[in-house]
Amino acid sequence: MLKDKVAFLGLGCCGGKIAKNFVDMGYKGIAVNGSEQDLRALGGMPKHHLKGFDGFGGHRERAIECLASNEGFLSSVQELQEEIIIPIFGAGGSTGSGCGTVITELLVEAGKIVCPVIALPSSDEAIIKHSNAYQAVQELQEIEGAGTSFFINNDKTNNYEYTNKAFAKMLDVFLSNDSYGSRNNFDVSERMEMLQDNGATVLSLAKEKDTMIEKLTNGIFAPLEANKICEHIAIIHAGNDNKDIEPSEVIAIAGKPSNIYEGYNGKSTLIAVSGLDFPITHINKLGNIAKEIYEERKRNRQQSASKLEGLDFLKEEKKEPLKKKTMSKLDLLKKRMES
Numbered sequence: 001m002l003k004d005k006v007a008f009l010g011l012g013c014c015g016g017k018i019a020k021n022f023v024d025m026g027y028k029g030i031a032v033n034g035s036e037q038d039l040r041a042l043g044g045m046p047k048h049h050l051k052g053f054d055g056f057g058g059h060r061e062r063a064i065e066c067l068a069s070n071e072g073f074l075s076s077v078q079e080l081q082e083e084i085i086i087p088i089f090g091a092g093g094s095t096g097s098g099c100g101t102v103i104t105e106l107l108v109e110a111g112k113i114v115c116p117v118i119a120l121p122s123s124d125e126a127i128i129k130h131s132n133a134y135q136a137v138q139e140l141q142e143i144e145g146a147g148t149s150f151f152i153n154n155d156k157t158n159n160y161e162y163t164n165k166a167f168a169k170m171l172d173v174f175l176s177n178d179s180y181g182s183r184n185n186f187d188v189s190e191r192m193e194m195l196q197d198n199g200a201t202v203l204s205l206a207k208e209k210d211t212m213i214e215k216l217t218n219g220i221f222a223p224l225e226a227n228k229i230c231e232h233i234a235i236i237h238a239g240n241d242n243k244d245i246e247p248s249e250v251i252a253i254a255g256k257p258s259n260i261y262e263g264y265n266g267k268s269t270l271i272a273v274s275g276l277d278f279p280i281t282h283i284n285k286l287g288n289i290a291k292e293i294y295e296e297r298k299r300n301r302q303q304s305a306s307k308l309e310g311l312d313f314l315k316e317e318k319k320e321p322l323k324k325k326t327m328s329k330l331d332l333l334k335k336r337m338e339s
């Protein structure tokens with residue numbers, strides 16, 4: 001069973017909460033956090049406490065220092081037996097967002113199929129959430145050989161519990177549905193193929209055609225890019241024929257894939273589209289919000305500094321957001337651990 005080949009890594013507060021949904025459904029999973037309070041709130045599930053880091057206070061760059069001083073955690077990640085690892089994190093936070101990209105790179109190097117789940121901040125969250133998310137996605141894009149990513153869009157609703165459950169339900173059907181039909185089946189190797197598609201995947205699970213399409217284009221995932229680039233489309237039809245939806249109707253939205261996989265007799269219709277471009281337009285929007293607020297804060301500070309001439313305690317913003325990195329985080333971690 002594909003379910004037995006998968007392990008979830010819930011990083012930080014958001015990651016832990018989403019991973020718990022999968023553990024409750026019988027998947028292997030662990031929550032990782034420096035905050036004992038966050039871990040305690042998750043109740044009974046496997047946990048790893050990152051020692052010496054009770055939250056990173058918005059500074060995702062602290063992940064290197066944290067991982068270097070929590071070697072036991074790094075080795076347990078490297079010793080994971082499962083073939084498919086799903087790291088989950090809130091991109092706007094710092095513990096999960098900082099550790100998520102480094103762990104992804106590490107596991108890809110170890111030969112795993114790594115499929116990150118990234119919860120993107122909503123537009124009305126604070127500037128640091130947007131710049132953290134932007135940097136996290138920028139780092140993810142540079143990881144060669146990463147599997148497919150799932151971008152959850154928190155702009156859709158601030159009801160996290162709803163989003164987390166909806167996501168867990170859809171991914172569970174994708175990974176575990178074992179319905180079969182005489183026409184064809186969506187088999188394990190086809191699912192693995194899709195998990196290995198670099199880029200983004202969106203899922204939709206519904207009974208009515210309009211809802212299926214609405215969930216695909218305007219559901220809990222970041223909006224699709226307009227370029228209609230995708231690699232695979234899978235449909236597990238609700239009945240034993242294509243009455244619920246035709247592949248051509250999904251192609252009209254997502255573009256022409258290299259292959260289409262179909263299965264039958266699911267409880268609802270599941271649609272998965274993989275190998276999509278990263279939702280760059282949406283993430284750029286978040287980056288621009290951060291930039292605008294940064295500029296506004298800078299202007300306000302300048303005005304304020306002219307009124308308070310001579311006083312030097314007004315701190316400048318520490319760093320420009322959205323700068324391109326030069327060295328991979330994993331390289332930095334390795335360098336640090338050697339010294």
Ligand SMILES: Nc1nc2c(ncn2[C@@H]2O[C@H](COP(=O)(O)OP(=O)(O)OP(=O)(O)O)[C@@H](O)[C@H]2O)c(=O)[nH]1
Pocket residue numbers: 011012013014015017018054055056057058059089090091092093094095096097119120121122125129152154160161163164
């Ligand atoms: N979809 C979803 N998003 C969440 C949830 N909880 C938090 N988020 C998002 O994740 C971001 C905050 O990340 P956290 O997981 O709280 O941060 P952290 O990894 O614990 O890092 P620290 O900053 O060190 O506490 C927010 O910007 C939200 O957008 C959740 O349960 N579901």
Ligand SMILES: [Mg+2]
Pocket residue numbers: 012013035038055093095
């Ligand atoms: Mg936290």
